[in-house]
Amino acid sequence: MIWEKHAAELADRVAGRGSRWHEPVARTPRHVFVPAWWEPEDGQWALRRPTSDLGWYTAAYGDRSLITRVGPLHADAADHHDRPMGRPTSSATLPSLTVQMLRHARINDGDTLLDVGTGSGYGTALACRRLGDTAVTSVDVDLYLVDAARQRLASIGLAPRLAAVDATGPLPATEGQFDRIMATVSVRSVPSAWLTALRVGGRLVTTIAGTSLILTAERQEDGGAVGRIAWDRAGFMQARTGDDYPPEVIEVLAAAHYAEGDEVTTSPYPVLDVGQAWDVDSMLGVLAPGVEHSYEETGDRRTAVLAHADGSWARATGTGTEPPIVHQAGPRRLWSILDEIRSHWLQHGELPVRGARVRILPDGRTRLSRGGWHKQL
Known part of the structure; x- marks a missing residue:
């Protein structure tokens, strides 16, 4: 055949x-x-x-x-x-x-x-x-x-x-x-x-x-x-419990593209396409689960947006490798979390999630740890 x-x-x-x-x-x-x-x-x-x-x-x-x-x-x-x-x-x-x-x-x-x-x-x-x-x-x-x-x-x-x-x-x-x-x-x-x-x-x-x-x-x-x-x-779709996934954070993500926000700062790092930075994205997924993101380029101008169903969002806009302007709002500062992840990577040469030890309790609670870092999922 x-x-x-x-x-x-x-x-x-x-x-x-x-x-x-x-x-x-x-x-x-x-x-x-x-x-x-x-x-x-x-x-x-x-x-x-x-x-x-x-x-x-x-x-x-x-x-x-x-x-x-x-x-x-x-x-x-x-x-x-x-x-x-x-x-x-x-x-x-x-x-x-x-x-x-x-x-x-x-x-x-x-x-x-x-x-x-x-x-x-x-x-x-x-x-x-x-x-x-x-x-x-x-x-x-x-x-x-x-x-x-x-x-x-x-x-x-x-x-x-x-x-x-x-x-x-x-x-x-x-x-x-x-x-x-x-x-x-x-x-x-x-x-x-x-x-x-x-x-x-x-x-x-x-x-x-x-x-x-x-x-x-x-x-x-x-x-x-x-x-x-x-x-x-490896990456897989999340296990569903019903016919479809819950509604995405579409409205929050859409509003984040133009809203002024509660706080405007400058990031020390260039705009990042989080979806293409697998280790950074994984660390963000552990620390702030449920964050959605988008990214676009127009010439040298780059814009990245993070959003969560709790109403938190962040938008970073910059040109080339210049420090971007960051707008944020909501109960959490998502870009600040991302900057902390990138700072850890620069200081230590890697992120602690990959290679971490896993301890799962009989009720399913899962704990990751590596060195002095730990996180319960």
Whole structure:
């Protein structure tokens, strides 16, 4: 089959021939899991549903994420006239990142795996190829995604256990059922139900919401877990508890582009595109969770805006590397928090979040620490 050539080439790129994940990638027809997806086009979301195998395979076997749901609208159920508004709410994760997370889980032969965030079902399929489908359970909050994944997995001969549940609440699992838990959705702190479902000595890997921080930890006898934040990076959508994410801070972010604010100062550092500064963004996500940001350039003039649902906002405008003028308002001074992060980086050469120790209490409260720095999530 033509797809097998594409899948083998993808396996060479994202796993390497000596990897135990090479064969699962090479044997899994990713195109089956993404018959349609969304792509940005002229500031809107446009549907892609290929009419030829060439276009389909080129996208499906490229190492990139494919957005399969925007707001409440699945690409599967859309037509070419639809232009959904809002944020992506599900995707087929780029294969290299899926393999990266599976490697962080340190999966061994005979392990049982809880896959949190079924999504398209492609990552579930890779786990099934590696462990056997009876060893894999996958959950997602979206009933449609679960049903679609079940059908697509069955079409390639796989039948793992699937369930539509809010993964931040109770799970369809017994105590100590799983050797490994891998989440391809992010959480602010680890749900206590994950710890309960994990056997003593079992390992979990997830990401912290609003950051690129990969959290790895092993379950302890006391019901908690200990581990570290990995040195490499990953980013996933935050775990949803309903059909869509809560409304964004659109109004606050929009007003911040022109409002005068309560305080006008000068920053010692040039305007920063926070979204492209992953470590700074992750530190900001830990210290001030829920901050949204935007950035634009007009010639040498650069403007960055931060905003939060509590009404806090900041706008920094500057030319080139000159110190920018900063307008701020609300209960917190967001740009001041950002400047403190940048000062720490200059003084210490790095930020403490990456490589931090992780301590998770049995109730899920998660604490990060490194040197004299610590933060409870």
